[in-house]
Amino acid sequence: MNKRLVLIDGSSYLFRAFHALPPLSNAQGEPTGALFGVVNMLRAHLKDKPDYIAFVMDASGPTFRDELDPQYKANRPPMPDDLRAQIEPLMAIVQALGLPIIRESGVEADDVIGTLALQAAAGGVDVTVSTGDKDMAQLVRPGVGLVNTMSGSKLDSDEAVVAKFGVKPAQIIDYLSLVGDAVDNIPGVPKCGPKTAAKWLGEYATLDGVIANAGKISGKIGESLRATLPRLPLNYQLATIRTDVSLPERHDELAMRERDVEALRVLYARYGFNQALKELDGAAVPESAGAAMPKAPTGLRGFVAPPVIAGDIDPQLSRPGEYECVVDEKQLKTWADALAQASMFAFDTETDGLDPMQANLVGISLSTVAGKACYIPIGHVAAGEQQLALDTVIAALKPAFADPGKLKIAQNGKFDLHILHRHGLDVLPPLGDTLLESFVLDSSQRHDMDTQAKRLLGMDTIHYEDVTGKGAKQISFAQVALDVATNYAAEDADVTLRLHEVLSPKLAGEPKLDGVYRDIELPLVPVLARIERNGVLIDAAELRTQSAELSRRMLEAQQRATELAGRAINLDSPKQLGALLFDELKLPALVKTPGGAPSTNEEALEAIADQHELPRVILDYRGLAKLRSTYTEKLPEMINPRSGRVHTNYNQAGAATGRLSSNDPNLQNIPIRTEEGRRIREAFVAPPGRVIVACDYSQIELRIMAHLSEDPALLRAFASGEDVHRATAAEVFGKALDAVSSNERRAAKAINFGLMYGMGAFGLARQLGVPRGEAQDYIGLYFSRYPGVRDYMERTRVQAREQGYVETVFGRRLYLPYIASRNQAQRAGAERAAINAPMQGTAADIIKRAMVAVDAWLQPQNDQGLMIMQVHDELVFECDGGFADTLRAEVGQRMAGAADLRVPLVVDSGSGANWEQAH
DNA sequence: TGCTCCTGCAA
DNA sequence: TATTGCAGGAGCA
Numbered sequence: 001m002n003k004r005l006v007l008i009d010g011s012s013y014l015f016r017a018f019h020a021l022p023p024l025s026n027a028q029g030e031p032t033g034a035l036f037g038v039v040n041m042l043r044a045h046l047k048d049k050p051d052y053i054a055f056v057m058d059a060s061g062p063t064f065r066d067e068l069d070p071q072y073k074a075n076r077p078p079m080p081d082d083l084r085a086q087i088e089p090l091m092a093i094v095q096a097l098g099l100p101i102i103r104e105s106g107v108e109a110d111d112v113i114g115t116l117a118l119q120a121a122a123g124g125v126d127v128t129v130s131t132g133d134k135d136m137a138q139l140v141r142p143g144v145g146l147v148n149t150m151s152g153s154k155l156d157s158d159e160a161v162v163a164k165f166g167v168k169p170a171q172i173i174d175y176l177s178l179v180g181d182a183v184d185n186i187p188g189v190p191k192c193g194p195k196t197a198a199k200w201l202g203e204y205a206t207l208d209g210v211i212a213n214a215g216k217i218s219g220k221i222g223e224s225l226r227a228t229l230p231r232l233p234l235n236y237q238l239a240t241i242r243t244d245v246s247l248p249e250r251h252d253e254l255a256m257r258e259r260d261v262e263a264l265r266v267l268y269a270r271y272g273f274n275q276a277l278k279e280l281d282g283a284a285v286p287e288s289a290g291a292a293m294p295k296a297p298t299g300l301r302g303f304v305a306p307p308v309i310a311g312d313i314d315p316q317l318s319r320p321g322e323y324e325c326v327v328d329e330k331q332l333k334t335w336a337d338a339l340a341q342a343s344m345f346a347f348d349t350e351t352d353g354l355d356p357m358q359a360n361l362v363g364i365s366l367s368t369v370a371g372k373a374c375y376i377p378i379g380h381v382a383a384g385e386q387q388l389a390l391d392t393v394i395a396a397l398k399p400a401f402a403d404p405g406k407l408k409i410a411q412n413g414k415f416d417l418h419i420l421h422r423h424g425l426d427v428l429p430p431l432g433d434t435l436l437e438s439f440v441l442d443s444s445q446r447h448d449m450d451t452q453a454k455r456l457l458g459m460d461t462i463h464y465e466d467v468t469g470k471g472a473k474q475i476s477f478a479q480v481a482l483d484v485a486t487n488y489a490a491e492d493a494d495v496t497l498r499l500h501e502v503l504s505p506k507l508a509g510e511p512k513l514d515g516v517y518r519d520i521e522l523p524l525v526p527v528l529a530r531i532e533r534n535g536v537l538i539d540a541a542e543l544r545t546q547s548a549e550l551s552r553r554m555l556e557a558q559q560r561a562t563e564l565a566g567r568a569i570n571l572d573s574p575k576q577l578g579a580l581l582f583d584e585l586k587l588p589a590l591v592k593t594p595g596g597a598p599s600t601n602e603e604a605l606e607a608i609a610d611q612h613e614l615p616r617v618i619l620d621y622r623g624l625a626k627l628r629s630t631y632t633e634k635l636p637e638m639i640n641p642r643s644g645r646v647h648t649n650y651n652q653a654g655a656a657t658g659r660l661s662s663n664d665p666n667l668q669n670i671p672i673r674t675e676e677g678r679r680i681r682e683a684f685v686a687p688p689g690r691v692i693v694a695c696d697y698s699q700i701e702l703r704i705m706a707h708l709s710e711d712p713a714l715l716r717a718f719a720s721g722e723d724v725h726r727a728t729a730a731e732v733f734g735k736a737l738d739a740v741s742s743n744e745r746r747a748a749k750a751i752n753f754g755l756m757y758g759m760g761a762f763g764l765a766r767q768l769g770v771p772r773g774e775a776q777d778y779i780g781l782y783f784s785r786y787p788g789v790r791d792y793m794e795r796t797r798v799q800a801r802e803q804g805y806v807e808t809v810f811g812r813r814l815y816l817p818y819i820a821s822r823n824q825a826q827r828a829g830a831e832r833a834a835i836n837a838p839m840q841g842t843a844a845d846i847i848k849r850a851m852v853a854v855d856a857w858l859q860p861q862n863d864q865g866l867m868i869m870q871v872h873d874e875l876v877f878e879c880d881g882g883f884a885d886t887l888r889a890e891v892g893q894r895m896a897g898a899a900d901l902r903v904p905l906v907v908d909s910g911s912g913a914n915w916e917q918a919h
Numbered sequence: 920t921g922c923t924c925c926t927g928c929a930a
Numbered sequence: 931t932a933t934t935g936c937a938g939g940a941g942c943a
Contacts, residue, residue, distance in 0.1 A: 195922055199943075219942050221923085471920065572939055574925055593925060601926060626927060629938055655934055659930085666936045669929035677928080701930090757932035767932085828931080836933040840930090844934095872930040872934090 003051040009131035011058040016132040031082040052254040059105035098257035114241035120251035138172035166198025174207035177235035318458040323490035339400035342368040344407035346497035356418035365493035373490035437503035439653035512811030527855040535645030540636040547632040557621035658844040684915035694918035695909040696874035707901040711788025718903035725749040731785040758832030800834035808841035850898035
């Protein structure tokens with residue numbers, strides 16, 4: 001057996017732990033979050049008892065890379081004080097643990113690790129590099145592997161690197177040179193992302209190969225590559241980890257020293273590491289430290305036990321599961337009995353499609369105990385008599401799924417609720433949902449199960465596409481062989497239960513977040529499921545008529561454009577339009593796209609509309625084409641043939657602020673602002689005898705701003721029921737309410753909205769079409785009239801910077817990783833998000849609460865009224881004609897009562913034969 | 920067929 | 931150089 005060397009990239013972990021963990025502190029108020037993460041990670045490595053180990057940190061001062069490129073890492077924010085303060089304590093703990101520490105100036109930790117890794121591998125030692133830095137993938141080779149204990153991922157073979165990056169370890173430097181690195185300020189090839197880089201390297205093998213063949217790569221991206229050619233060799237040098245650093249110690253001198261128990265005891269106590277302290281006193285840690293959950297905070301006042309973090313993954317969490325395929329009644333009974341005994345269980349469904357309103361049930365998986373799960377095939381095509389009948393399975397499971405004493409846990413349970421409901425099995429509360437647990441804990445993370453399993457359990461799960469294939473060759477899950485299906489599907493239930501066991505205590509440790517999860521998100525799941533299931537009736541004939549009219553007018557515009565251009569032109573192609581307008585016709589290109597090309601967007605075309613007839617024609621065409629392709633043509637296609645209605649999907653974990661989003665189709669962006677766009681809403685209809693009712697919050701986000709800022713003038717305006725934009729205009733322009741002109745009101749409205757998004761004078765000037773100085777004056781006047789708003793915004797920025805997150809009124813949290821960035825644009829963006837999120841997020845919380853309350857009232861009304869849509873500040877219903885007034889009153893009352901703010905919540909409503917009329 | 924960009928719809 | 935989303939078409943390989 002080879003000896004083993006573990007090289008720990010201390011700098012990368014410290015930085016990542018700092019940003020991944022809450023800003024904890026000990027009883028003395030010293031920051032400890034990052035320290036805690038890194039120390040836990042270290043302890044996990046030590047349990048492995050490697051033969052050699054080193055903790056490698058960046059030294060201070062410049063390195064050879066700074067000499068190569070003065071811009072290198074120029075965008076790096078300075079190290080936050082709270083992070084800097086944790087370095088010395090960390091070094092003290094590492095020292096006391098007995099780990100060799102290496103800090104070498106003039107190079108980075110990467111280079112030290114690269115050198116030691118190759119040296120050791122050459123000497124027949126198995127090397128594990130523990131790092132959070134993907135650049136290190138270039139070191140992977142026989143004898144050298146990477147592990148990231150924070151994400152739980154492992155890169156220990158060519159195949160693993162290829163799976164992650166699409167290129168081999170030997171091509172990683174070439175890959176990084178092309179893609180670049182925003183964090184290190186290495187500019188790659190514009191428009192070349194990971195996929196493109198991997199593709200080129202697949203074709204030409206090396207960066208030199210790509211450079212040599214740059215002439216063959218066509219299109220814009222080819223131009224982009226050729227423009228960047230001179231820079232690439234430097235990128236290659238910067239991305240190359242050195243493996244020839246001369247170091248004071250050889251790899252085989254890096255043995256553990258005796259640890260200094262007394263020093264550790266003092267340090268652990270000081271920083272509040274209770275678990276570590278216990279282990280120190282309790283001698284060896286039991287291998288099956290079964291209690292994977294963090295201990296509740298005991299002793300040591302002021303220290304909050306952090307949630308389980310990736311660096312602290314217990315190996316027990318990722319142990320393989322035992323999975324059973326249930327094909328006869330005896331097995332089924334055994335599992336039904338297990339459900340009957342259990343207080344909670346996880347479940348998952350497999351289907352033959354992704355549309356919850358159409359897909360058929362193919363199988364159900366269950367787990368009552370982490371590590372044990374079953375799969376019950378039902379709709380597999382080749383299973384023959386091997387599988388139980390749907391009715392048998394449903395009958396056996398029904399009692400458990402309806403039991404109010406059992407917690408039923410799923411990942412994105414709304415989908416499974418739909419599928420099971422359509423197959424005769426209703427899932428009744430209480431529910432648990434790992435998607436929502438993860439979303440509430442940190443909305444900026446990814447919440448898909450594979451990612452969560454890796455991050456929280458250290459598990460590499462089987463991916464759906466591993467089982468079904470993908471693209472044209474993809475097969476339905478119904479065609480998957482039973483043994484393969486069992487391994488995949490049972491694992492899903494197993495992992496769901498394991499995730500819940502990790503996430504649930506994390507939430508319990510954050511009472512406000514737990515409240516958001518339990519009181520807002522979970523109760524909403526069945527409500528959303530009902531809204532989606534209800535669907536909305538679409539008048540397809542009306543849309544077809546509109547489509548024909550739009551087509552006719554588009555053709556006219558197209559013909560006129562051809563005349564004006566003197567040649568054929570594709571009006572749908574920004575590229576062709578740009579060439580025509582700016583190259584051939586020499587019109588001024590006043591706006592640039594984010595990619596740097598001259599833009600043909602509405603603003604750019606409006607700006608040159610007085611110089612040529614064509615821009616106006618293009619604008620007309622665009623407006624028509626948008627309506628036709630996105631709405632009048634698409635919506636009829638989305639009608640479900642079984643129900644005759646359109647069923648959107650609401651994504652409950654989509655928007656970081658807590659808003660819902662809608663897709664397939666998106667019913668939250670149906671036009672309203674233009675006359676012809678608004679007509680689309682006439683096709684959202686009620687069946688005979690029924691009407692559409694729409695209820696929306698009036699100025700909800702501004703009201704929340706008034707509540708949060710407690711600004712007297714703003715509070716007064718809302719309290720007295722004034723038109724708030726008019727009131728703002730009166731304040732800003734120093735006039736009586738009834739003396740405000742429509743233009744002044746328009747300006748005030750722009751200020752009100754702009755401020756909520758963190759807009760500056762530049763943006764307001766552009767919005768209003770006034771000089772920047774004038775816009776600045778408006779903003780100045782605004783803040784002098786509403787000083788509470790100014791103070792609130794400043795408080796929010798400070799809070800975001802200090803805590804790393806902002807909160808809604810109900811305690812929902814949004815983390816802002818870029819809030820302390822030294823990159824001015826990134827930081828400014830994070831500040832704008834920080835200002836907007838509490839308002840947008842609180843509004844989302846409020847309407848979610850309202851939906852739950854409205855649904856509770858509506859459910860017993862026997863379908864006299866159905867909730868059918870949510871559009872951020874609006875709820876839409878379909879109801880019996882005679883029920884409309886009742887519904888408007890009852891809904892309005894519940895929406896207005898969904899929160900108790902310092903200003904009243906006002907709800908407007910209307911009804912009519914279609915959605916347009918209901919407004 | 921999948922990726923990337925540009926454009927534009929809503930609150 | 932105004933937030934949060936979803937989605938269509940073009941262009942490319």
